[in-house]
Amino acid sequence: xxxxxxxxxxxxxxxxxxxxxxxxxxxxxxxxxxxxxxxxxxxxxxxxxxxxxxxxxxxxxxxxxxxxxxxxxxxxxxxxxxxxxxxxxxxxxxxxxxxxxxxxxxxxxxxxxxxxxxxxxxxxxxxxxxxxxxxxxxxxxxxxxxxxxxxxxxxxxxxxxxxxxxxxxxxxxxxxxxxxxxxxxxxxxxxxxxxxxxxxxxxxxxxxxxxxxxxxxxxxxxxxxxxxxxxxxxxxxxxxxxxxxxxxxxxxxxxxxxxxxxxxxxxxxxxxxxxxxxxxxxxxxxxxxxxxxxxxxxxxxxxxxxxxxxxxxxxxxxxxxxxxxxxxxxxxxxxxxxxxxxxxxxxxxxxxxxxxxxxxxxxxxxxxxxxxxxxxxxxxxxxxxxxxxxxxxxxxxxxxxxxxxxxxxxxxxxxxxxxxxxxxxxxxxxxxxxxxxxxxxxxxxxxxxxxxxxxxxxxxxxxxxxxxxxxxxxxxxxx
Ligand SMILES: *Cc1c(COP(=O)(O)O)cnc(C)c1O
Numbered sequence: 001x002x003x004x005x006x007x008x009x010x011x012x013x014x015x016x017x018x019x020x021x022x023x024x025x026x027x028x029x030x031x032x033x034x035x036x037x038x039x040x041x042x043x044x045x046x047x048x049x050x051x052x053x054x055x056x057x058x059x060x061x062x063x064x065x066x067x068x069x070x071x072x073x074x075x076x077x078x079x080x081x082x083x084x085x086x087x088x089x090x091x092x093x094x095x096x097x098x099x100x101x102x103x104x105x106x107x108x109x110x111x112x113x114x115x116x117x118x119x120x121x122x123x124x125x126x127x128x129x130x131x132x133x134x135x136x137x138x139x140x141x142x143x144x145x146x147x148x149x150x151x152x153x154x155x156x157x158x159x160x161x162x163x164x165x166x167x168x169x170x171x172x173x174x175x176x177x178x179x180x181x182x183x184x185x186x187x188x189x190x191x192x193x194x195x196x197x198x199x200x201x202x203x204x205x206x207x208x209x210x211x212x213x214x215x216x217x218x219x220x221x222x223x224x225x226x227x228x229x230x231x232x233x234x235x236x237x238x239x240x241x242x243x244x245x246x247x248x249x250x251x252x253x254x255x256x257x258x259x260x261x262x263x264x265x266x267x268x269x270x271x272x273x274x275x276x277x278x279x280x281x282x283x284x285x286x287x288x289x290x291x292x293x294x295x296x297x298x299x300x301x302x303x304x305x306x307x308x309x310x311x312x313x314x315x316x317x318x319x320x321x322x323x324x325x326x327x328x329x330x331x332x333x334x335x336x337x338x339x340x341x342x343x344x345x346x347x348x349x350x351x352x353x354x355x356x357x358x359x360x361x362x363x364x365x366x367x368x369x370x371x372x373x374x375x376x377x378x379x380x381x382x383x384x385x386x387x388x389x390x391x392x393x394x395x396x397x398x399x400x401x402x403x404x405x406x407x408x409x410x411x412x413x414x415x416x417x418x419x420x421x422x423x424x425x426x427x428x429x430x431x432x433x434x435x436x437x438x439x440x441x442x443x444x445x446x447x448x449x450x451x452x453x454x455x456x457x458x459x460x461x462x463x464x465x466x467x468x469x470x471x472x473x474x475x476x477x478x479x
Contacts, residue, residue, distance in 0.1 A: 001056065001456070004049050005473045008039040014046065037475060056456045058400045059270070064422065064430050066352075068371045068403035068415025069163065069211055071241045071263035072270065073345075075325070079266045082328040083321040093316040097302050104301035107294035107317060110327045117338065118237065118257045119250020120280035124289040125318040130238045132313060133258025133277030134169035134205070136290050139310040140256055140281055141203045141232045142173060143288040147308070153202035153231065159188050161212060161407045166205045166236060175202060182409055186212045186364035188222055197229040207236040208252065209243065209369040211407040211415070213349065217367075223253025232256065232285075238277075240264045241419070242346055242370035245339030256281045265326035276322035292317070344420035345370040348427060352418050355431035359438055363410040371417035373410050374402075380412050385441040385448050387412040392459065393440070395452035397433045 041049070058065070065072035083089075091103055111123045127133040138156065145153050156170035159180045167177040178196050183189040187210070197204075204226045209215045216222065223233045235254035241264045249257045261267055262275035269275055281289065287308040294317070295304050317323075333341060346369050353362055353372045363373040376387045391401030391414060403415040418427060441448050452458055 001052050002049075003473065004039045004041065004046070005475070007041050007045050007049060010040055012040045012042050012045070014041070014043045057271070058395075058398075060268070063398045063400070064418075064426055065400040066402050066416045066418050066430070067400060068213075068373070068417040069239060069406070070270070070403065071239065071260075071370075071417060071419055072400070073241070073266075073419035074421035075266040075268050076329070076332070078332060079325040079328040083324045085324075088321060088324055091320075098300075101301050103320065104294040104303070106324055106327055107320075108296055108301060110323050110330070111294070113327070113330045114259060114278065115280060117240075117244055117248065118235075118259065118280050119248030119254075120257055121283040122286035122289060122293070123278050123280035124291060124293060125276060125278045125320070125323050126291045126312065126314045127258065127277040127279055128314050128319055129262075129275045130236075130258060130260040130277040131165040131169055133260075133279045134165055134234070134236065135172055136279045136310070136313045137234050137256040137258055137281070138169055138173035138175065138203075138205075139290075139313075140279070140285045140288045141234065142175075143308065143310050144232065144285055145202055147288075150230070152200055155196075155200050156202055156234075157193065157196050157204045157226070157231075159206060159210065161186070161210045161409055162205065162207060163211060163236060163238065164406075166207070170205065182212075185366070186210070186214050186409075187216045187218065190218055190221060190225070193222060193225055197225050197231065199230065201226065201229045201231040203232040203234055203255075205234040205236060206254075207239060208249075209239060209371075211239075212364045212373050212410065213242075213368045213371040213415075213417075214364055215243070215367065215369055219252045227253065238263055239370065242342055244342045245335070246342050250282065255285060261322050261326040266329035267322045267325045274319040274322055276319045276326070278318070278323075290314075341420045342370075345418075348418040348420055348422055349416070351424070352416065352427045352431060355427070356434060359435065363413065370419075371415060373407070374414040374416065375410050376412035376414065379438075379441060383441050383445040385445045387414050389445075389448040389451060390414065390434075390437055390441065393437045393448050393451035394433065396454045397437075399430060399433060 060072050060074050091100060107125060114123055115121060127136050154176050155178050156175040157178045157180050158166045161182050170177045180196060181189045181192050208219055226233050232255040233253055235249035235257040237249060237257045238260040240259055257280045258277050260277055262269035287306040288310050290310050291312045292303040292305045294301055349370050349372055350368055353368055357365060360374045361378055363375045376390060380386050387404050391404050394401050405413055406415055
């Protein structure tokens with residue numbers, strides 16, 4: 001398709017401004033000598049450009065999107081409507097507090113409900129994404145140890161099944177990362193954890209249910225081992241979808257939690273849109289929370305920053321409209337709907353796994369929660385067809401591929417998370433398609449190596465795109 005620059009025609013405009021009828025006030029010095037080379041297009045050109053782009057992307061509104069660990073569920077429109085209310089979108093973050101009482105109430109209410117769900121005592125909405133929530137949470141742990149003059153704790157323990165952001169955040173916070181192996185059941189190896197925990201342990205980062213979709217049956221023992229060693233426990237709550245309203249990280253023994261509002265609590269994501277990774281903690285860590293906190297005071301609301309705060313990690317109050325969506329989602333589902341959504345997420349994953357497991361190898365199929373991991377290791381040996389080939393073939397059937405080659409502890413992995421918002425028919429259809437693709441893999445493996453056939457781009461050079469991105473348009477020499 002054409003780039004917006006290629007649609008450009010000299011002199012075409014979106015808006016027609018009347019000629020200027022007042023003297024030009026700007027001095028010449030700061031003015032640029034030639035105008036920027038912006039695309040010159042009419043409003044209809046822009047509209048068609050973005051519509052064409054949207055048609056070449058796959059979103060939750062196009063079809064099944066079982067991208068494991070990412071929780072690509074359907075986001076009800078009511079939450080968008082709430083976030084679009086002019087009373088919210090028209091706010092300026094520097095307005096006096098007496099004029100933003102409603103917005104502060106949103107923050108306080110969302111904090112209260114999400115603390116109730118996580119078993120935490122306080123929460124900051126500053127972090128803009130899960131990874132930033134992790135980073136902020138680790139800074140809380142660091143500030144806590146520093147406040148006790150405990151300066152020898154340099155290590156963060158991270159299970160090998162962890163999301164890649166966990167070791168990255170720990171390293172960014174200045175810690176040494178110690179990888180803890182998983183046992184044969186896909187959970188934390190307790191002996192290895194005991195051996196690693198000690199007076200130099202600052203804390204543990206854990207995802208539960210973990211990235212192979214399992215709830216660690218030793219969770220209380222795990223958090224006890226860390227606490228006995230004087231460390232703190234960090235819960236990666238990006239995948240709270242499986243357990244929200246059912247079990248609470250606080251009751252599992254965790255001290256700090258981050259949530260991904262854009263996964264679990266209804267903000268459209270993917271393609272880098274705004275998210276929110278609020279960080280919650282138990283009371284003894286609350287003074288260290290980043291930035292200003294909205295608090296209820298004397299019948300109204302105000303903002304406060306504790307002197308022990310780790311400081312801002314993001315401007316103002318984070319991505320506020322994402323919090324509005326989350327609150328709208330929480331209030332519309334309510335105390336009954338939240339656990340029901342979690343139960344259906346688990347039911348859907350188990351239903352789809354059951355339809356597949358007679359022919360697909362499931363990495364850890366016992367006690368699967370919201371997602372499961374297929375391993376195509378045998379298929380690759382038998383036919384040469386890889387997880388990548390199967391994932392790419394799914395695109396030709398209008399399904400977004402599952403997460404590929406993750407977690408790293410499973411070879412030829414496809415990590416499938418159907419989410420609760422899919423109906424049974426969609427799951428039946430997905431299972432039928434996967435069986436058909438497997439038939440093709442066995443009868444004509446070569447054909448699958450060149451899938452997909454129906455998309456605008458088949459197999460982009462992903463490494464090249466990430467390492468040497470071309471972000472500037474090169475104008476033809478004549479212009
Ligand atoms: C998605 C995810 C993250 C990171 O969240 P971002 O918002 O992408 O930064 C961290 N941990 C787990 C388990 C996740 O699934």
